[in-house]
Amino acid sequence: MTKRFINLLFFLLIASLGWTQAIEVSPPDFIKTIQFKANTTQGQLPILRLGEPLELEFDALNANEEDFYYVIEHFDYDWTPSVLAKAEYLKGLDNQRILTYFNSFNTYQIYSHYKLQIPNLQTRALLKTGNYMISIYDDYGELMFSRKFMIYEDLVNVGVQVKRSRDVRVIAEKQSVDMVISTSQINFNNPLQTVKTVIIQNNNLNTAISGLSPQYTLGNQLIYRYDTETAFWGGNEYLFFETKDVRAANVGVQFIDLQDIYHSYLFTNQSRKNNPYTYNPDINGNFQITAIDRTDLDIEADYTMVHFSLLLPKIEGKDVHVYGNFNAFAIEPLTQMRYNSEKGIYECIMRLKQGFYNYKYVTVDQTTGVLDEGAVSGNFWETENNYKVLVYYRDLGFRYDRIIGYGEATSIDISN
Structure with a gap:
């Protein structure tokens, strides 16, 4: 065996x-x-x-x-x-x-x-x-x-709209997601119990919101317009770098060095929490493998040691991590930054394949394990974020949860 x-x-x-x-x-x-x-x-x-x-x-x-x-x-x-x-x-x-x-x-x-x-x-x-x-x-x-x-499967239409938070205490920091689920193919039986939704921000399942019931039922329409339950922290636009040419410094890379493999030293970042929001197009935490003068990126793109650095006073009781979809937004030892007391900066080195990468810095409480995405980057209602909504349905007699609909929207057209 x-x-x-x-x-x-x-x-x-x-x-x-x-x-x-x-x-x-x-x-x-x-x-x-x-x-x-x-x-x-x-x-x-x-x-x-x-x-x-x-x-x-x-x-x-x-x-x-x-x-x-x-x-x-x-x-x-x-x-x-x-x-x-x-x-x-x-x-x-x-x-x-x-x-x-x-x-x-x-x-x-x-x-x-x-x-x-x-x-x-x-x-x-x-x-x-x-x-x-x-x-x-x-x-x-x-x-x-x-x-x-x-x-x-496409059995329902999922309308998704992104709004500013209706909670005045965090109106400048959060975004809220409204949804309307409609169909002519399914007669919902007891939708308060049989229909479930999951809202995912920027492809990150770790921060997804689930378990919400429709607030209103209008014919075969289910309407979700919550004040706080569907609200996400707005975050900030992701930082980014590109290593498509291992022999030259590209976007976000200050200088390179060849040792056993190439090392890419990124520009030192600073906290953006207390700075005004600035729009900077990103790919919402994702990454794209790319390399110049290569025919087959799968096997010809090389790996580089990427050096991250963050100018920030040491935060007691919290760890600082590099965060992004390059590792499915996981918090692990490889992403943890070490504080260099001589330079006054946090540092981290990761081996990454040539490409274009989004990343940000987050903190994790050493006692509770609570992750704070806005501790270094800040939270702004203007941030462009992507939202995906999945609709699950378990009709009477069914033994599993089907996904009967999928909707998507961005906050680029956010409204009050």
Whole structure:
């Protein structure tokens, strides 16, 4: 009995007892640049229409050409395991080896680039809508990392509008999301109990708002116009840098140095919390792999050691982290900054593939673990943010939560 099979049995056991809620597992240091592609923008949260292909890619930097295996699980809207048997939501087999990989070419950093596309010969289709998680294991059955994705079908129209907060205490710092769900295909049965929504800001599931019931029902329209419950901190535009040319300083890069691999030293940033808001176009925390004079970015883009620095007095009782979708907005040791008392700055070094990256600095309370996205960057109602809304429905007699609609809006046209 393989270790991977034992891990799966243990997962299914605790799931059946109701002890678990799905949490994404961050990869070890030698696995980098995890991306979902197919129809979704590179680096973003994958929300796919039923029947669309899913493509997952990542790099392994240990030069071992290891074998990796994938497992797919289905979850309800609150990320607790659904009661569906695997054959009900998956046609074919999972727990299969990822067959497609290529070794890097003409790079200082040696790595293998892995590609998984679904459907494939083993996993022919995902049959149900809802929440999913894909987990990647090595040949010894050790869990390397896991990522969430969602599949929906278009059965309802989801109108989304972004407003300034209706709470005058935070009117300059928060944004509120109004929604109208309408359909001619479904007669909602007891929508207060059967319809659930999830609102996601900038593809970050960690800050998503869920569990809200419609305030009003008008025919086959469900209306959500909350004062505070759908409000998000506005945040600030993301900082960014580009390393498409490892031999020259690009946007956001002060200077470079060649050691074992290239090192990119970013300009030192400062706190923007007490500064006036300034519009600066960003890609809402995401990243894009890019490199000049390269034909195949998957295997020809190199890795650089990126040096972050933040001019800020030491904050007692709180850790400072580099934050962005380059690691699915995870707070982990690799993103934590160290305070250099001689220079009076926070510093962090990360190994990242050539590309264009958004990032910001956040604080985490050492006692409570509470994350504050605005502690360094500030919060402004004018900030351009992206909002996605998923609509879940479990009709009478159904055994799982379907995703029946998807809507999207940005705050670029925010109104009062």
